[in-house]
Amino acid sequence: MILDKDFYARNACIVARELLGTRLVHQVDGATLSGIIVETEAYTGLDDLASHGRAGQTSRNLPMWEEPGHAYVYLVYGMYWLLNVVCEPSDQPAAVLIRAIEPETGLDIMQANRPKVRQPQWTNGPAKLTLALGIDSRHNRLNMTDPTSGLWLETSKPIPDEQVTTGPRIGLGKQVPEPWLSIHRRWWIVDNRYVSC
DNA sequence: ACGGAGATCTTCT
DNA sequence: GAAGATCTCCGTT
Numbered sequence: 438m439i440l441d442k443d444f445y446a447r448n449a450c451i452v453a454r455e456l457l458g459t460r461l462v463h464q465v466d467g468a469t470l471s472g473i474i475v476e477t478e479a480y481t482g483l484d485d486l487a488s489h490g491r492a493g494q495t496s497r498n499l500p501m502w503e504e505p506g507h508a509y510v511y512l513v514y515g516m517y518w519l520l521n522v523v524c525e526p527s528d529q530p531a532a533v534l535i536r537a538i539e540p541e542t543g544l545d546i547m548q549a550n551r552p553k554v555r556q557p558q559w560t561n562g563p564a565k566l567t568l569a570l571g572i573d574s575r576h577n578r579l580n581m582t583d584p585t586s587g588l589w590l591e592t593s594k595p596i597p598d599e600q601v602t603t604g605p606r607i608g609l610g611k612q613v614p615e616p617w618l619s620i621h622r623r624w625w626i627v628d629n630r631y632v633s634c
Numbered sequence: 635a636c637g638g639a640g641a642t643c644t645t646c647t
Numbered sequence: 648g649a650a651g652a653t654c655t656c657c658g659t660t
Contacts, residue, residue: 478652480652487652488652489652492646495645495646496645497644497645497646511644511645511652512642512643512644512645513644513651513652513653514641514642514643514644514650514651514653514654515641515642515643515644515651516641516642516643516653516654517653517654519652519653521652534652536652553655554654554655558654562653562654563652563653564652564653564654565653565654568654606652607652607653608651608652608653609651609652610650610651610652612650612651
């Protein structure tokens, strides 16, 4: 079942936790690429000083104010695309970063998209998984609750609390003040081979 | 195994 | 003009 707008229209921390174990699907050129989400990060409202949304709307972060379930895809370090899903009611600039997936289908295409690295490293990081799945600026602002977009999340296997743990978000600049720097807003599946670190 | 640096360019100060 | 929600390669241990 494809996750709908109601699923995403909740607090980003709840959505980040519940996204673990769901399936990310990308359909391209008649092929289906998919994997199970094993790691996420929540970026919450205007008060979250680690979030792109902290200073209000800009041309880049505009998708964060869009309807829950839309994609926010942006370029980091001049080189890599990161995939987020917008959540909460649209008066709050909140989103969840998809940090890692466990590949399921379309393995041959993922391998072609990730030459020079071996299987576990295809998708164990936010930029690695967009490379493997062929996600980039074309997917920015897509409605991920609409299957005709070719990009969506669907239910798969629920992950029990005993298999989930949390920690601080990864890669934040030293400029980010406490408590935002070390607050636990990253969720991952314990002992999963595809978690980024 | 671990650490440092380079790649590369958009966005915001 | 500087920094950024990263990854890979190359060096040393």
